Amino acid sequence: MISSQLNGKILIAGIIGWVLVAASWAVQGFDQSTLADTLKWAAGSDDWQNVGMIRMLGFFSFVVFLSGYSAWAKKIDESSSTISVGVYFALLGVIFMFVSLVTEITGYDSASDNNVIASTLIGVSETSSWFGGTFWALSLLLVGLRAARLNAGNSILLWLLSLLGLVALVGNFVEDMVWVLSFGLSMLILAYIGLTTSTADKN
Numbered sequence: 001m002i003s004s005q006l007n008g009k010i011l012i013a014g015i016i017g018w019v020l021v022a023a024s025w026a027v028q029g030f031d032q033s034t035l036a037d038t039l040k041w042a043a044g045s046d047d048w049q050n051v052g053m054i055r056m057l058g059f060f061s062f063v064v065f066l067s068g069y070s071a072w073a074k075k076i077d078e079s080s081s082t083i084s085v086g087v088y089f090a091l092l093g094v095i096f097m098f099v100s101l102v103t104e105i106t107g108y109d110s111a112s113d114n115n116v117i118a119s120t121l122i123g124v125s126e127t128s129s130w131f132g133g134t135f136w137a138l139s140l141l142l143v144g145l146r147a148a149r150l151n152a153g154n155s156i157l158l159w160l161l162s163l164l165g166l167v168a169l170v171g172n173f174v175e176d177m178v179w180v181l182s183f184g185l186s187m188l189i190l191a192y193i194g195l196t197t198s199t200a201d202k203n
Contacts (some may be wrong), residue, residue, distance in 0.1 A: 001143060003007075005197075007068045007071045007072055007075075007194070007197070008068075008193075008194040008195060008196075009066060009067030009068075009194060009195075010064060010065065010066045010071075010194065011065065011069065011190050011191055011194025011195075011197075012194050013061045013062070013064040013065035013068065013186050013192045013196065014061070014065035014069070014186075014187035014190050014191060015184070015187040015190075015191040016058075016061045017058040017059070017060075017061030017062040017065060017185045017187070018058070018183065019058075020054055020055070020058030020061060020185045021054075021055055021058040022058050022180075023054055024054035024055045024058065025050045026106060027047065027051050027054065027133065028039070028041070028047070028048075028051045031074070035119060035122060035123075037112045038122060039115055039118055039119065039122075042107070042108040042111035042112070042118070043111075043112040043118075044112040044195070046061060048108035048111075049154070050053075051108075051127060052101075052105040054137075055101055055105075056060055056101065056157075057079070057107075057203030058182035059097060059101050060107075062094055062097065063094060065187075065190075066090055066091065066094050068194065069087075069090060069143075069190065070087045070090065070091075071148075072190075072194075072197075073086060073087050073090075073143045074087065075120040076146065076147045076150060076152040077085070077150060077152075080146055082142050082143075082145070082146045083142070083143060083146055085142060086139045086141075086142035086143035086146070087136045087139070087143070089136070089138045089139035089142070090139040090143075091100075092132075092135040093133070093134075093135035093136035093139060095130045095134070096128045096129070096131045096132030096135060097128075097129070099125075099128040100124075100125045100126075100128035100129040100132060100191060101203075102119045102167065103124045103125040104121070104122060104125035105124070105126065106121050107119075107120075107121030107122040107124075107125060108122075115132060120173070126183070129171075130172060133168070133172045133183070134169065134172050134180050134197075135184065136168070137165050137166075137168035137169035137171075137172060137179065137182075137183070138169060139163070139165070140161060140164060140165030140167070140168065140183075141162050141165030141166050141187050142162075142165070142168060143161075143162075143165075143195075144158055144160075144161030144163075144164075144165055145162040147161070148161075148162055153193060154193070154196075157189050157192070157193065161186055161189050162201070163183075164182045164183075164185050164189070165183040165186065165187045168182035168183050168186070178202075
């Protein structure tokens with residue numbers, strides 16, 4: 001059983017994971033508009049190894065965050081089916097993120113030897129990433145909405161969390177950057193909730 005104080009600190013791992021993944025994009029660069037550009041980049045240098053390592057660290061941060069997020073959500077209303085489904089969606093989100101990470105790194109590694117295999121793997125990675133993003137958005141929407149309706153904390157932040165989940169869900173179908181920014185803001189809100197919870201319990 002995770003204590004409330006420790007659980008509050010664990011929630012900070014979400015924004016850390018988001019920052020690490022964003023940093024990996026900066027290392028990779030934003031000039032790869034097509035799959036061919038990505039394959040050329042992966043085959044032409046070993047930078048993909050650094051990118052993969054940073055993203056792996058980000059993924060492990062999300063795994064740590066999931067334990068705190070699940071405990072926080074269940075503490076709001078353990079008997080709520082909405083919360084249970086939201087936590088289940090978060091777990092699916094992490095699983096799909098893991099599949100995306102593994103297939104992406106394997107695809108980068110294969111780029112210099114076999115473009116067909118690399119293209120397939122990166123395609124699987126993108127699809128898995130989309131599903132992962134969708135499940136995470138649904139989780140934030142459901143958990144945030146239930147928490148807000150129960151007034152389980154700062155109502156403004158909880159309603160905003162659910163709204164960001166909805167925006168991320170729509171953004172995942174429309175524009176990737178909308179999802180990225182919405183998810184990042186959600187992680188920031190949860191980190192703040194975690195910090196305030198940890199501080200309150202300490203006092």
